[in-house]
Amino acid sequence: MDIEKKLKEMGLQLPPAPPPGGVYQPVVIIGNLLYVSGQGPVRSDGSLIKGRLGADLAIDEGYDAARQVGLTMLATIKAHTGNLSTLKRLVKSLGMVNSTLDFHDHPRVINGFSELMVALMGEQAGKGARSAVGMILPGNIAVEIEAIFEIHE
């Protein structure tokens, strides 16, 4: 598994790792577990994908935002550990979708993140446990995802 090589093959670039939007560590490592703080969808130019599913954004736009959260998360991990080869597998993610009260397709949105992880890390290592639900998100960003990875010790 070589995530950086795979990113290159897929023609994908990591956005700039965002500065923390509050008083927290983007990444905390305890033993063989790496906890990543909730990440938003940062574009290459540093701007954020905003809007609410069910009102402003269609499902495929939400999917793209969730995929961009995946790239942002990897940028954050790389910035704080120096290296994506430390990642062994995705353990768990909490996919938070900015949605109206009547929107009910959160899993299809968060699949944008999950399918990227599988494409980059493989079917076994890239597919973790998950919940995908609707919330009210800071800055009106479209998607926020926090995750736990297992790392090589």
Add this chain to the structure above:
Amino acid sequence: MDIEKKLKEMGLQLPPAPPPGGVYQPVVIIGNLLYVSGQGPVRSDGSLIKGRLGADLAIDEGYDAARQVGLTMLATIKAHTGNLSTLKRLVKSLGMVNSTLDFHDHPRVINGFSELMVALMGEQAGKGARSAVGMILPGNIAVEIEAIFEIHE
């Protein structure tokens, strides 16, 4: 602690383990921790309990849905590990209730899950840390719960 025997004594049957509703593993095991993806309330016939607390469902209906999530979670764990005797204790659950903005009795709803776990695993092993809050849920299901269990190694 014999969960399957206890289920039989209580006259309870596990529903069919649901297929994942997206790109994720229903269960991921890291060391002695078992992470279960967010589970919905699956009935014996495979259908889901739907509706919003504060609008469509009364508290006792939500309680029953949360209890059904507990049975669904055990079905999922059994399907992926072959055996419920691997479970040592409930560590933590996040109880997510589909609710209106003015509904505030989420803990009483999630107690349906928590009291089942205590009945099946005992006061010590079945009672974990917990949060019980309101969100917008996929497919308009009434309750979704994710959890971490400690397992026997």
Add this chain to the structure above:
Amino acid sequence: MDIEKKLKEMGLQLPPAPPPGGVYQPVVIIGNLLYVSGQGPVRSDGSLIKGRLGADLAIDEGYDAARQVGLTMLATIKAHTGNLSTLKRLVKSLGMVNSTLDFHDHPRVINGFSELMVALMGEQAGKGARSAVGMILPGNIAVEIEAIFEIHE
């Protein structure tokens, strides 16, 4: 790091540890990780800070509520472990803000909790991974936070 001494220096008092508001353990310890159930903002007299950000409460009032959640969490941990010196570092928190659909400053609210942890435990040990988002909270409390701490073994 001496949290109790620091509390005294800062002129802060822990509120009474609240009884569990449902069927759960306030604190569960597995190995070197301590999981704290979602805590609300308990005042010294045992009452709860209630209201919704974006409607009833201003950001600085939400900040104060989040800070009070921090004190409540420490009271809960002390009541269940006897001693705050067991805490080694904050690993992760999930900051849940009771907010209207149009409120988007959740991180500034949860900073009330996070800045207290940094003041009490130091920049390294007190700053964990975090998500800060909006939900519907039980009892209409202003803020609820769950967390994982690393403890000394």
